[in-house]
Amino acid sequence: MRVVVSGGAGFLGSHLCEALLARGDNVCCLDNFSSGRSANLAHLMGNPRFDCVLCDVTDRIRFSGEADAVAHLASPASPFDYERYPLETLAAGSRGTENMLRLAVRHGARFVLASTSEVYGDPLVHPQDEDYWGHVNPVGPRSVYDEAKRFAEALCTAYRRTRDADVGIVRIFNTYGPRMRAHDGRVVSTLVRQALDREPLTLFGDGGQTRSFCYVDDMVRGLIAMLDSRLPGPVNLGNPRERTVLELAELVLLVTGSDSGLRFLPLPVDDPVRRRPVITRAREELGWSPTVPLEEGLRHTVEWFVAERHRAQPVGRPS
Numbered sequence: 001m002r003v004v005v006s007g008g009a010g011f012l013g014s015h016l017c018e019a020l021l022a023r024g025d026n027v028c029c030l031d032n033f034s035s036g037r038s039a040n041l042a043h044l045m046g047n048p049r050f051d052c053v054l055c056d057v058t059d060r061i062r063f064s065g066e067a068d069a070v071a072h073l074a075s076p077a078s079p080f081d082y083e084r085y086p087l088e089t090l091a092a093g094s095r096g097t098e099n100m101l102r103l104a105v106r107h108g109a110r111f112v113l114a115s116t117s118e119v120y121g122d123p124l125v126h127p128q129d130e131d132y133w134g135h136v137n138p139v140g141p142r143s144v145y146d147e148a149k150r151f152a153e154a155l156c157t158a159y160r161r162t163r164d165a166d167v168g169i170v171r172i173f174n175t176y177g178p179r180m181r182a183h184d185g186r187v188v189s190t191l192v193r194q195a196l197d198r199e200p201l202t203l204f205g206d207g208g209q210t211r212s213f214c215y216v217d218d219m220v221r222g223l224i225a226m227l228d229s230r231l232p233g234p235v236n237l238g239n240p241r242e243r244t245v246l247e248l249a250e251l252v253l254l255v256t257g258s259d260s261g262l263r264f265l266p267l268p269v270d271d272p273v274r275r276r277p278v279i280t281r282a283r284e285e286l287g288w289s290p291t292v293p294l295e296e297g298l299r300h301t302v303e304w305f306v307a308e309r310h311r312a313q314p315v316g317r318p319s
Contacts (some may be wrong), residue, residue, distance in 0.1 A: 002026040003227065004067045005110075006057050006100055007074035009036025011179045012114070012216065013043075016071060019220045021047055028063065030074065032056040034088065035081045040179050057096040058088070067107040069227050072100040073114040075148065080185035086144040093148025094155070101159050101167070110166045112226050113156050115196045117173040117238065120148045127242075129278035130171070130234045140270040155212075160232060168226045173238025173277050177216030177297060178304035188213065188298075191249055192305055195256040200263035204271060207246030207264065212276045214239040215246065215297035218290035225286040238277035239290045248294075255298045 003020050007013040010031030013036065026049040029041065033054070044050045047092050055062050057074045071149060075092040076082040082089040097113065104111035121129045121136030136146045159165040160216050176188035183193070214237070222237040282288045 002028065002066055003066035003069045003071060004028045004030065004063065004103065005071045005073060006030045006096070007036060007072075007304050008052070009033055009038065009040050010073060010077070011040070011177075011181070012175060012219065014040035014179055015177070015216050015220050016073070016223055017041065017044060017050070019224060021050055025049070025222075027051070028053065028065070028067075029059060029166075030048055030055040030061065030063065034085065035078070035181075037075050037179075037181075037294070048187065057099050058091040061086065061099050061103055061246035063103060067103065067109045069112070070100055070104040070109040071112050071114065071227060072097060072224065074100075076145070076182070077116075078184035078186050079142070080183065082145040083141065089144045090148050092129045093152040097152040100279050101165060102157065105159065105163055105165050108166075110227060110230070111156070112168045112170060112223065114223070114235065115149045115153050115169050115171045116145070117171055117236070117275060117277065118142065119150050119153065119171060120272075120275070121146060122270055122289050123274065124273050127240070127276040127278050128236070130236055130281060137270050141268070142270050164229060168231055168235070169233035170223065170226050170237050171277075172219065173214060173236065173275065174211045175214050175216055175219045177301050178317070182305070187211065187231060187245060187248065190300065191252045192256065192296070192298075192302055194258050195252050195258035196302075196305060197261050200261045201249045201252065202263050202265060203245055203249060204265050205267040207249065207262075208244050209267075209271065210242045210244050210274045210276065211248070212239045213248065213294055213297070214257055214290050215292035215300070220294050222282060222286065222288045225288050229286060231285055232272070235281050235286065237282060237288070238279065240277055240279050242274075242276040251295060251298060255295065255302050
């Protein structure tokens with residue numbers, strides 16, 4: 001296939017581009033590099049089946065040639081990014097999604113929206129399956145990301161119903177791995193960076209809030225399975241093994257060998273207390289479930305962070 005990946009220079013998008021190329025697909029990455037990094041794609045640039053186009057999907061999409069599938073990942077996705085770019089986040093979920101949907105319809109291509117577990121907000125139902133409507137504060141500090149993705153899901157559903165678009169929706173739960181940005185505000189990257197810097201690991205509340213952490217290779221397998229299917233979704237993609245943030249911090253200290261302490265701060269506004277996906281639909285209809293244990297995934301992630309630090313160190317002058 002020829003697959004168009006919006007947001008392909010980001011953490012998750014770059015891994016998706018890499019996996020699609022590895023199985024023989026042609027890939028066109030669209031990215032404006034507002035949060036994506038060219039370094040994430042450097043190892044792909046010499047591949048004749050890979051193109052990278054500087055493009056803001058909320059504006060005019062510069063794309064030529066055929067497309068068999070479209071994966072729409074373009075959006076600020078970390079707390080620091082969508083708090084810094086609230087209007088851009090809303091635009092990516094609205095105009096950006098419709099522009100990518102139009103591209104897919106024009107080519108008769110399969111379209112997959114990378115939605116998020118944030119559509120469930122601070123859930124009143126636990127664990128969360130796809131039939132749960134969510135508990136979201138539409139004017140809270142996280143609302144621009146939550147509501148952008150909720151609108152994007154509604155838009156995709158309308159295109160499927162009224163224009164017979166081949167649309168699939170996945171709701172992505174916490175994903176981690178190599179190529180995360182050290183200062184993106186996500187819990188895994190923040191704790192790993194602090195541990196390597198021998199800083200106190202920042203926990204909110206008593207650290208008892210839970211998340212479900214999925215390694216990036218597992219997540220990419222799920223995205224590709226959705227691209228290859230005709231399943232409309234929504235489908236939860238995430239690890240159903242629930243962990244407290246305190247347990248995560250202790251595991252980060254173990255993996256890094258750091259002697260950092262812990263620092264407890266007040267809970268942020270609207271921070272979800274519990275988050276765990278029901279993945280029955282993904283197992284039964286996509287044949288997908290995660291396989292990488294958290295400790296193994298963290299070791300790969302820490303190794304990447306350490307290697308990045310070595311690459312960033314200036315080369316000393318010869319004496």
